[in-house]
Structure formats: structure tokens, C-alpha cells
Amino acid sequence: MVTKALTETVRYLLIxxxxxxxxxxxxxxxxxxxxxxAEWYAPNLIPLQPIFDNYISLFIPTNxxxxxxxxxxxTEPITKPLINSLIAxxxxxxxxxxxxxxxxxxxxxYRAGGTFIIFFTLLTRMLPGATFVAPLMVFYxxxxxxxxxxxxxxxxxxxxxxxAIWLMKGFxxxxxxxxxxxxxxxxxxxxxxxxxxxxxxxxGGLAASALFIFILNWSEFLFALVISVTEVTTLPVQIxxxxxxxxxxxxxxxxxxxxxxxPSLVLGYLIQKHxxxxxxxxxxx
Amino acid sequence: xxxLVVKNLRKMFGxxxxxxxVSFQVEEKETLCLLGPSGCGKTTILRIIAGLEVPTSGxxxxxxxxxxDLPPQRRQIGLVFQxxxxxxxxxxFENIAYxxxxxxxxxxELVKKVRETASxxxxxxxxxxPSKKLGLSEMQRVAVGRSLALDPKLLLxxxxxxxxxxxxxxxxxxxxxxxxxxxGIATVYVTHDQLEAMTLADRIAVMRNxxxxxxxxxxxxYDNARTLFVANFIGSPPMNLMDCExxxxxxxxxxxxxxxxxxxxxxxxxxRGKGEGExxxxxxxxxxxxxxxxxxxPSAIEAKVQLVEPIGARSIYHLRIGGLTVLAKGYAMxxxxxxxxxxxxxxxxxxxxxxxxxxEAVV
Numbered sequence: 161m162v163t164k165a166l167t168e169t170v171r172y173l174l175i176x177x178x179x180x181x182x183x184x185x186x187x188x189x190x191x192x193x194x195x196x197x198a199e200w201y202a203p204n205l206i207p208l209q210p211i212f213d214n215y216i217s218l219f220i221p222t223n224x225x226x227x228x229x230x231x232x233x234x235t236e237p238i239t240k241p242l243i244n245s246l247i248a249x250x251x252x253x254x255x256x257x258x259x260x261x262x263x264x265x266x267x268x269x270y271r272a273g274g275t276f277i278i279f280f281t282l283l284t285r286m287l288p289g290a291t292f293v294a295p296l297m298v299f300y301x302x303x304x305x306x307x308x309x310x311x312x313x314x315x316x317x318x319x320x321x322x323x324a325i326w327l328m329k330g331f332x333x334x335x336x337x338x339x340x341x342x343x344x345x346x347x348x349x350x351x352x353x354x355x356x357x358x359x360x361x362x363x364g365g366l367a368a369s370a371l372f373i374f375i376l377n378w379s380e381f382l383f384a385l386v387i388s389v390t391e392v393t394t395l396p397v398q399i400x401x402x403x404x405x406x407x408x409x410x411x412x413x414x415x416x417x418x419x420x421x422x423p424s425l426v427l428g429y430l431i432q433k434h435x436x437x438x439x440x441x442x443x444x445x
Numbered sequence: 446x447x448x449l450v451v452k453n454l455r456k457m458f459g460x461x462x463x464x465x466x467v468s469f470q471v472e473e474k475e476t477l478c479l480l481g482p483s484g485c486g487k488t489t490i491l492r493i494i495a496g497l498e499v500p501t502s503g504x505x506x507x508x509x510x511x512x513x514d515l516p517p518q519r520r521q522i523g524l525v526f527q528x529x530x531x532x533x534x535x536x537x538f539e540n541i542a543y544x545x546x547x548x549x550x551x552x553x554e555l556v557k558k559v560r561e562t563a564s565x566x567x568x569x570x571x572x573x574x575p576s577k578k579l580g581l582s583e584m585q586r587v588a589v590g591r592s593l594a595l596d597p598k599l600l601l602x603x604x605x606x607x608x609x610x611x612x613x614x615x616x617x618x619x620x621x622x623x624x625x626x627x628x629g630i631a632t633v634y635v636t637h638d639q640l641e642a643m644t645l646a647d648r649i650a651v652m653r654n655x656x657x658x659x660x661x662x663x664x665x666x667y668d669n670a671r672t673l674f675v676a677n678f679i680g681s682p683p684m685n686l687m688d689c690e691x692x693x694x695x696x697x698x699x700x701x702x703x704x705x706x707x708x709x710x711x712x713x714x715x716x717r718g719k720g721e722g723e724x725x726x727x728x729x730x731x732x733x734x735x736x737x738x739x740x741x742x743p744s745a746i747e748a749k750v751q752l753v754e755p756i757g758a759r760s761i762y763h764l765r766i767g768g769l770t771v772l773a774k775g776y777a778m779x780x781x782x783x784x785x786x787x788x789x790x791x792x793x794x795x796x797x798x799x800x801x802x803x804x805e806a807v808v
Binding site: 341345348 | 495496497516517518519520522523524526528530532533534543544547548591592595
């Protein structure tokens, strides 16, 4: 009896510790986003004088924050970076998932590429991005892809394609080939089988992979920083630009950081129905 | 013309030879059973016929047409998988209707056809259920119904009863048998259960290691097993097999096995080819040994009971005859126990003889 109470206490203690550890930075961000410049370096969690200026200045950049003017390089509201992020991450994810699904299907059912193809594609992700960002920039410059939507979208798709293939192959492997073969014998063409049998059954996996890849693309910083100049700056890049002559604008960075999480949350909420179906689906025996 | 002709099929999986050289035919309305232990290649044959695997060499003819290069969706063959492969995200109705929808049949016709098929396999009452809620025997019927909805030329069944518990299996076996007679479609049926094979098939092909050892009707295979393997595989309890050698004693021909000496002078003709001392294997099925408490038959041999297995009206007696353990199936004799003495008579008409080396039947 004593040991049971003990383990329970330890468990709850651990949960509390891990929760604080995980959520503390988020809590600090929330706190910062409501603080004026005077308090940005202060250790108190609750702002003594809460303000909304940090959020307002995201959309109206010339609005003084906490009553003082900060000279920054930002002259535009965040609407453009927001849209850029949505386009780049959204379309990048779409292409990655589309191509990735078909590739995964080939690898899973037809053993395309041989036995080690997954390993080789994963290898591409084992190189840190920084190692090839310079040659990439040179290449992009030569084909005039710098600061273009096409450049960024293609890059995001290419880089996350590996994850897409890897994740979705797992989900496709879960579907017994017999079901597809049964459909074939019913007269369906391989494409029909894909559309009517495989995709409906892997919907959950597709949704989960799509969300994961979207978050990857959405929070991608390095390549966006290098590729974009003015036209295709994404939100992470925008956050990094909130500096002034006298220091970084932590309050505004915090507020933008929080605002930037909203699309991912919305997407997750929208597809959660499919996520649940995907993960609780079991064999029909 | 035969509905299905399979000629010299050979299939390699890497270096593993799954099928060595398989040939057989199935006539219209005939049910052929491929019977054999796991791994003998029977499912591979089924998949090759359906078009899901490509043979390394050999040909498959449907209605006289070579179909080797025809993809599975165009072969008009129905296949019921071992685990039924029901589409879980569709209802029973939609499962059966699947092929019809692919062919873009009109809705009215489709509904009629699905209902017809459903009544054939007795799933009318559960047509609207989602497939996830079905029990095993219902799933099996839906799977069969789905294959039949398209009026296929040939029906293939891959161990359809192996997932069902013993009690339900008997009922399903009878139902399947009735269904086959009703529909009258050429069927190839794969199983490792000899009882299923014997009851459902018009002909049985016994397979081992990628080869067919014998094809014939159930009684042909039972009474005239051509190889040792077939003799041993069919029959429950299995045939008693005893190594013996031929001894010529004057006019008599005797098969000696340990202390057992069986006079087979009546069959001297067939045994003649064998030289003195040649090794053979004597086979006799347990039910072909007559047992009696007294020596009523002059050629009866003394046997000591080692174990009695009661199986209802009959019992299986484990006997020790001249140093060998022999199983006999006879009527339950209440006073016979372990240690009792019985007299066993070999029914000479039912004696099988196999060459020890080639394992082929001599008689």
C-alpha cells in the first residue's frame, strides 16, 4: 500500500516536472508578448503593465511599442510573410505528400528501387542543411530561383519528401496486399485500386504524415533565410528580423512566434478526425 | 473442353523452387482440390492461375485461351483469400457490389444482382452492416458472394475453412458443398485438411514439395495410394506402414516384418518381380484390420493391446504385433483393456505394398 502511494506520487511529480519543463518556454513567450520594452529583461512572469502593443505592431509596424519608438528594419505588417509561409509550407507539403505517397506505394508493393532504397533516401536527411546551403544558393542564383515562390516550394517539397516516403511506406505496409489483390480480381485497374482501396484505408496515415511535414516546412528557417530576400520571406525569417539599433524586440518576436503557431493548430484540429481513424484502425480479424 | 488447363508450371522464388512441374486440368462444373502440407506450393499455384504471380515457366489456359499475359483484373476469376480480404471500409452490400460498380453496371441491375448473390450465400439479412462487424463465417460468405457476383469462369478458394473453429467448420463445409452443387462452377480448392478435400472435391491432387504426387477421386486416392506419402497423408488415423522383406518359402510368398509374417501367396503375381529379401513397405489402414477376442480366423495374428483410444462407437487400439506397433480401428469392445490379447486379421485385399526406395506402390 505504501509503495503504491509512493509510485503514484513519483509519477505525478514526474508529470508535473516534465510539463513545466515543456511548457515553461511557451509560458515565457506568452508573458513576453504582453510586456513592454522595459520589462523584456525582467524576471517576472506576470507583466506588471500588460500591453497589446506587441501584437498590434505586427500588423501596424509603426505603432509605438510601450510608448517608445523602435527603429527597426520592419516597415510592413506580417500579412505578407504569413501568406508566404502558408503558400510555401502548404504547397511544399502537398507536393511532398503526393509524390511521397506514390513513391512509397511503389516501394511497398512493387519493391521499387531495391531493398535499400529507403535507407538511401534517408541518407539525404542525415547531412546537416548547413553543409549544402552554400552550393544550393549558387545553384539557385544561376537558375534565377532566388527569392521566388517556385524555388522555395520545390526546396521544401524535395527536402521533406524523404520523410513523406518513409512515413507513408509504413502506413501502406499495414494494408494487407490481399485486399488490393481482391479488388484487382474484381476487375479494378491498379489506379482504381489505389483510389478506392488504398487511399481510403491509409487516410489516417496520410493525414498524420501531412501534418508532420507541414509543421516541418512551416518552421523551417535556414533555407528560407538564405533563399528569400524580400518577396518570399516566411514567418520564421520575419521573426528574426525584429531587431532594432538598440537590441532585439523580444516582445514582438514572442507575439509573432505565438501567432505563427495558429495555422498548425488549426490544421491539426481540422484533420484530427482522420488522425484518430488512422491510428486506431486495426486488422479486421 | 476443360475449363482450366495448367501445363508444366514452374516457379522459382529466388533460388527456392516452389513449384517444380505441375500440370492438371479442371473440367466444367468440377471441383478439384489441391491437398498438401504447408509450403508445398498449392497457394502459389492458385495465385498463378489468378494472375497475381507470374510463373517462371509453364502455361495456364482458361477456356482454351492462353492467359499467361493477361492481368488479373481481366481474367474473370474469383478468388477467396484465406483471410477473406473483405474491404473493411465498405458495407457488405458494397463489398459484393464492388466488381459490379467497377464495371459501371446500372444501379437497378446492380441492386438486383447483389441481392441475388446475397441470397445465394445467405447474407441477405446483413447486407447493410459495415464489414467490421461481421463474424468469421459471415465474412467467408461475403467473400464468396463477392467473387460470385461477377459470374466468374472459375472460382478459386484458398483454405477457406482454416480460420473457423472446429464446430462451425462442419457446418460451413456442408454449406460450401451445397453451394458448389447449386452454382456448378469450376472450382479449385486449396487445403491442408484431408477431410475437407475428401468431402468437397470431385478430384483431389495431393501435392508435396512443388509436385503433384497423385490426382484422383477421393476413393481412388484412399484405396489405391500410389506413393508412400499419399498413403500416409490421407486417412485418419494414418495408414500403418511397416518395413518388410520378401521371403520365398517353397510355393508360398511371405512378407516378413520383424516377428510378423504375412502370407501373400494369393498375390504372388504382383510380388513376383521382387527378389528374395527385397525391401518393401507394407501398408494397411487401421480400419482394415479385423479384431476379435478369439482366434476365429486361421490367419489371425496375436496382438497385445498397448493403448485404447475411445472415439465413440469405435475405438483405436494401439497393438503390439510381433515387435511392431500397429494401430487398428474397430468397434469398441468394452472388456478390452491395456494388456489384453486380441487377434488381428489383415484384410489382404486392402494391403498396400510400396517399394522402399522409390516409395511407389507395387500393389
